[in-house]
Amino acid sequence: MxxxxxxxxxxxxxxxxxxxxxxxxxxxxxxxxxxxxxxxxxxxxxxxxxxxxxxxxxxxxxxxxxxxxxxxxxxxxxxxxxxxxxxxxxxxxxxxxxxxxxSAPSIVVRMLRDLDVRPGMRVLEIGTGTGWNAALLAHRLGPGHVASVEIDARVARQAQAALNAAGLTVDVVCGDGSLGWHRRLPYDRIISTCSVRRIPWAWIEQTRPGGIVLTPWDNPMLC
Structure with missing residues (x-):
């Protein structure tokens, strides 16, 4: 680039x-x-x-x-x-x-602020997209603390390449985000960049007691 x-x-x-x-x-x-x-x-x-x-x-x-x-x-x-x-x-x-x-940067920052992460926490992101959100988390938390799931293989590859080029260590996984990811659980925080109508049970199971699951909410009444 x-x-x-x-x-x-x-x-x-x-x-x-x-x-x-x-x-x-x-x-x-x-x-x-x-x-x-x-x-x-x-x-x-x-x-x-x-x-x-x-x-x-x-x-x-x-x-x-x-x-x-x-x-x-x-x-x-x-x-x-x-x-x-x-x-x-x-x-x-x-x-x-x-x-x-x-996403608009103000939305990204608002969600990261509300996520209330601190050094040492493990975070799972659902919906890698460009990888910028995961990159901000990795900068804050350090290597080995952030994993991200992306359903689109091409998007996942592009995000991983951008993260590697920035020298940031994030595990980018291509898969179904509703299933979370088992490798680094339990997570202190799970953040979804895509809207849901219900919280997948896997996210709850993979979150440490007292942890936070943060996601935009999709209201079917507005569709």
Whole structure:
């Protein structure tokens, strides 16, 4: 992936931290501010992302040909679609529908703050996506403390590659997140980046007594 000069990256990170703090109604907690500074978000995005086309659809934005727009999107407090159509891109962008994305940074930080992790804890993430959320956790907790489950094999490989390139040790597992992962249990925390309508029993079984399971909630009444 093409890199960027150090100073523009620093400015972009400062701008992102300011936007996230504004969304949260206060400064980003120190430990997550340090993690975001050390683990730049753009290093976890693919060279092709998909942006709102202004007409209810998505259009591709490629790093080599539209790097300014790509980079600005990487550091906006907005979600970024990183895959469409389960990785099988349509010949016509009008047929694109999002199948994987990077959450808005303010949502990421809000959930990490609510997760209340501390050094020494073991965390299981459900839904690896780009790997940036797992990277922030690994920066905070150190090697051997974070595992992440991703159902899409291609997405899992890309996330593992990005984590390896950042020098962060995370066990990325391709599998069904509703089953959790047995290798490092019990976990002090389980965090899901995908919405659920019920908590899978496996997550409860794999969480240490007194631990936390944190997930977005999908209300079927709103569908």
């Amino acid at each position: 093409t890199d960027y000069p150090h100073h523009p990256e620093q400015a972009a990170v400062r701008g992102l931290l300011g936007a996230v703090g504004e969304a949260l109604g206060g400064p980003v907690p120190r430990e997550w501010r340090e993690a975001i500074t050390a683990v730049p978000r753009h290093r976890f995005l693919p060279e092709r992302i998909w942006l709102d086309d202004g007409h209810g659809g998505y259009e591709p934005c490629d790093l080599p040909t539209d790097h300014d727009r790509w980079f600005d999107s990487a550091y906006a407090d907005l979600p970024v679609v990183t895959q469409v159509n389960d990785g099988e891109e349509p010949p016509d962008p009008a047929g694109a529908w999002p199948s994987s994305s990077a």
